[in-house]
Structures are given as structure tokens and as C-alpha cells.
Amino acid sequence: MFKWKKLGRIFNPLDVKNKFWLKEFAQAPATLLFDEFIRIYFSCRPKRDQSGQFVSYSAFIDLDRKNLFNIINIAKEPVLKLGQKGCFDEFGTYPISVIREGNEIWAYYGGWTRCVSVPFNTAIGFAKSKNGGVSFEKIGPGPLLSYSLDEPFNIGSVRIRKFNNVYYLFYVAGKKWTMVNSKPEMSLKIRMATSKDGLNWTKHNKNLVPEKNGENESQASPDVYYTNGKYHMFFCNWIPETFRDTKARKIGYAYSTDLINWTRDDSKAGIDVSENGWDSEMIAYPHVFEIDGKIYMIYLGNEVGRYGFGLAIIEGELN
């Protein structure tokens, strides 16, 4: 049994001044460890554009390894450029998930384009950094993982992991757009792909995690962490039909011993919304990491991270 003890919010994007591209939102936090600090990548937004819509950039903050509430550095520029005209990532790069490969850092990210009948579509892009993760160069103008027979749209919410010398992408694919009060709402499902080189991927083509809230349940941010002989997945989920009213997303939990068969048990997730404050309506986009012998969860709060993300530490054994 385990529970997460909330330590508080570590980053509020509204506190940042003089960065036009970082006005609000700090979404989908993902960590990269350095000797002296821990880098947290996230995605953020400038003010709405002329058409009243947002674009998303990805950036990072560095936290003092000895005091995770001490921000010692903030990215000077977004780490990735938006895509060229007509490309899958023209209007956003969100989220970003990174992994070290020798002297390089590889990034897998969600690229956003705007559509007419539905608000957007997404696909997964790939980029590399040769300067320690300060900036990333795309390998090509198109996506690494795109739409396919059983995954018709909204390929995103990506996480890169490497277990036993195999690369795993945990991501989501859209199953259906449903009209709710005349607005399209998406139903996303957690999916997986594997690769030997990080570049050529084989989709597993199955939903990984069973639904608990009806067949339209949306699932996102599958974050997989291995310890005690098990793979632990924390993810967020919501109900498309009622989401605009409740504004609620919750953190779910599933475990597996083979990465293919997953048992879902949200009652074990060990974390819920607070009674009041920045994470009282929603907790979402969990990311679990270990640093200096302790296991933490970083997660975002209300309005899908509009006001930043916070930290929790595990109590008990993650098993």
C-alpha cells in the first residue's frame, strides 16, 4: 500500500515575467536528472492569438536537487520550434518526454494542428538535443508516429521509456469525437508502441487499460515507472460528456508485470483533489520519478495546469 503526501505547488507560470510565450499553463511535467539539479520539462502558452486560440510551447525549469522548491533556472527560449506551414506541429508542441542517449537527449512530443470540424488533431514528433536538453532539433518536418487504421486521430500524450533495452512509447490515440452540447469532445485511449532503435516503431494496436467510466472514458498521460518487480502506471482520466461541467480529471492507476496486460485499480492511486486551492478541481498528468532514494509524483492542478504543477512524495511501498 502506498499514498502520496502532497508537498505543495512548485511552479506557477503566472509568476514568470517577460516571456511572451510563457504566460500561463505549465502542463505535462517530465523530469531529466542532472548531477546538481533536476530539469522539469513542461508545456506552456502565450496569450490567446488573434483567432482567440492558444499555441503551446515546451520549456523547462531547473530545480535544486537538494531543495526541490528552489527554482534555479528557467528556459530562456522554448526548447522546440513550432512546425512549418501545414505541418502536424504548426500550432503546438505538447507534451514533451525526454530520454538520455549517450551525449544526446531525445525528445518525443505531441504536435498540434488546427482542424475545421473538430478543434485540433495531434501526432507524435521526434527531436534530438546536443546541448544537454536546452534546445532540440527535429529529425524531419513530419511526425514519427501518425494516424493509422485503428488510431484515426489525436495521437499524443506521449511518454518515452526504455526497459530491458527496448524502447516503449506510452501514448494515447483518439477513438471517437462525440458532440456534447454542440461541441466535439474527444475520447482518448492509452496505447503503446515498441522499438529497438527509438526511430522505427511497431504499434501494439490495443487499448492498454480497461475503462472504468463507460466506453467513452478519456484516458491520458500514461506514466510508467518500474519498481519492486512491477510496472506501475499512473494516468489521468475523465468523462467527455460531463467534463465541461465538472472540470474534473482524476488520477488512475494500473499495474503490470509484462507491460502488455494491465490491471486497473484506481482505488490504489493514493492521491485525490484537495479541498481547496490550486488542485481542488482537478489533478492530472502525473509523472513519477525517483531522486536520491525517494519516489515523487509531480502533477498538475486546476484547468489542466493553468496555474502550474505540484509535488507529492510517496508514503509506503510502491508495490
Next chain:
Amino acid sequence: MKWRKLGQIFEFSKSPFKNEFVSHSQSPQAVVFDNFVRVYFSTRKKDKTGKFLSHVQFVDFDKKFENIINYSKHEVIPLGNLGCFDEHGIFPFSPTSFGDKLYAYTDGWTRRVSVDIDSGVGFAFSSDGGNTFKKLGDGPVLSSSLYEPFLVGDPFVRIFLGKFYMFYIFGKKWCEKTEEHEPERVYKIGYAISDDGINWKKMNREIIKDKIDENECQALPTVIKIGGSYHMFFCYRHMISFREKKEKAYRLGYAFSDDLVNWKRNDDKGGIAASDKGWDSAMMCYPHVFHCDEKIFLLYNGNEFGRFGFGIAVLEEMT
């Protein structure tokens, strides 16, 4: 090659389709049956917003292409669900028979905000002799990828050398809007190989050399084996002013190959050019070449991208 034009064999305005559709019969593609030849094509409706939607229909000809003996009475394949790659039109529709199976590869269209459209290649099969087709899934079998960022379409599939070969086009760039023109696209011909016709490996090559300049747009490859070599027809045009200026409009191109890998372009040798006057004098596009009994035919569209109908030519001589 020397072709004899048999004229415009289908006129939209004289067909029953004019009652339900607005105009166009684009990209005629044939399936040869024992006693007739079925020609599929895409025709257009307007939706609530006034924009066009391409729908697939067919007409059956006698084997001399002198008489129309049947018209489709309902759509051959439905457009895609909300948010899917083929929600806003299917054009072209490329039927392919392997043994006694009848399949179709589709070019599905979806509308974008910063550019007009994107596209992908779908797969469908018929269980009723080609009257209707069912999709294998909601998504595409061939889509954007690292080096082919958008506008993957115009599929043409045949079995050669024991493998499935798909010739198709992919987008190279979208040019920014200027005072003279809206954002315009550039696309090139590529190919992919498959063992089963469903899972494809892109070869990531442009196979036809540009004749105009690097912004030449190449479309709708169609390939036929005659004797020991392979012959490709396609259409090509300038990037801008191709709608209004005759000298910039689509013309038919030609290339040949002994190995399906290396192609020699020689448009003059193709042996078919625009007429001095009449339905195919200002434009020729969307070629489809096929065997019928002992003869080889070429279906194609004429002026205004096939707004008024399609025609056919028969091969008289190989040189």
C-alpha cells in the same frame, strides 16, 4: 507510344448524377468485368458551409466504351466519421482486384485551418462485386511521416514482382500566402512496398524528376506492365496560376522503368497531349491506364479538373 482519343465518354450534365450532385467526375478508374467495364470516379456535393465534399460513384460501360449501361444508385463508400482523415471527401478512389477479391485504396480529405486540407490513404473492400465498399478501419493505412509531413494521397496499388507496390504522392511544402496567391502546395510521387496490401513500408524517395522546376506538382501516378517494362503516367503542373492559365495547368507526364526503382521521365514519349480545342484542350489530368481484353486504355480528365466529365484513349502503337 501512340494513342487514339475516343473522346469524352462521360458528361456529367447528361447523367442522372446531376440531380443529386453539383458537378465533377474526377479521377476515373476502371475495373474490368466479363461483360462490362465499371468506372469509379469522384463527384461533388456542397455542404452547409458551401464547401465541396467529394463522393464516389460509378458508371458501367460496354467493352467498347460506346454505351453506358448502368449508373450507381447510391454512394459506393461513406465519408469518414467526425474528425477522421476522410471526413470531407474521398478523391481519388482507386479500385484494385487481386484474384477474386476487390479492394479499394482511397484518398481521404480533411479540412485544416492554416491550409485548406490534409489527406491520407485509406483501405476498403467490397463483398458485393464492387457496388459498395467497407472500410477496414476509421484511420488511414498510409499517412504522414518524418519526411512526408502532409498530403499523402493519390494511391495506386498493383502486385509486381510478388509484392504489393503503392505509387502515391506526398506533400513537400506549403508556400505561405502572398498578394498573388493563397497558400499553395507542392507534392511529389513516391512509392511504398507491402506483403499484405495493408502494412506498408515507405521507400522515402521521390521517383520522378521535375521538368518545370522544384515547385512542380506531380499527381496521380498510374502504372502498367507491358512486355518486360513498367510504364507510368501521371499529371503535373506549376505551383501557381494552374487554375486560370492554360500553360501552367495540368498535363500528362510519362516515365518508364525496368525495375520499378529507377524511372526515366520522357513526357513526349508518352504520346498523348492536349487537344487544340474542346473538352481536353486547356488541361489533362488524373490518368488511369488499364488492360481491357487485348487492348490498353487510358482514362483521364480534361478542362477544369474534370468538372464536365472524363474521356478515354486507346493505345495504338508501342514504339
